[in-house]
Amino acid sequence: KAGVTQTPRYLIKTRGQQVTLSCSPISGHRSVSWYQQTPGQGLQFLFEYFSETQRNKGNFPGRFSGRQFSNSRSEMNVSTLELGDSALYLCASSLEGTDYGYTFGSGTRLTVV
């Protein structure tokens, strides 16, 4: 079966712009989580969506937001981009979230210039 698909793979944006990243989970999975990976901070949890509701949220500013659609696909949005937002953004899907069977996508590499 198809894995977790993240689009686009690479993105270059200018400081101050906004960006939307997309994640299509494995068919049947209802939980989608997002993580930010940077060389300095490592892997950090952004938020988790389950059945179109944000169920868990990490410690990130309000510029980072997300949503989940009825087909479980999820998007995350970053507004007013800063240079420090340059990172690999990873999405993980699982059946329920609490089953802990997370499958990760290959990520979107965002570069802010």
Next chain:
Amino acid sequence: AQKVTQAQTEISVVEKEDVTLDCVYETRDTTYYLFWYKQPPSGELVFLIRRNSFDEQNEISGRYSWNFQKSTSSFNFTITASQVVDSAVYFCALIPNQAGTALIFGKGTTLSVSS
């Protein structure tokens, strides 16, 4: 505090050597989950193992084995007879009960296996 420490930043070995990656965790919860993931250069995190806090049995899967010791809050990962394909970044992660579904990752250990 909830925390995962991987003290080894980088390890270099020659093929066929055995290598152990260390992981020490901190949590006050009695129920928690521990994970190991592998991140090859392509970027995705590949799941290797999940262990809950009530299951201290060691596990072996092919050349991989894991040693979980609650007494020392450690969950170490050993690769036997390493191969070049094992070269990757390895992450240990924790889900404390109260965090629900958020993985807390260590900083990772970069393993380089040369032929």
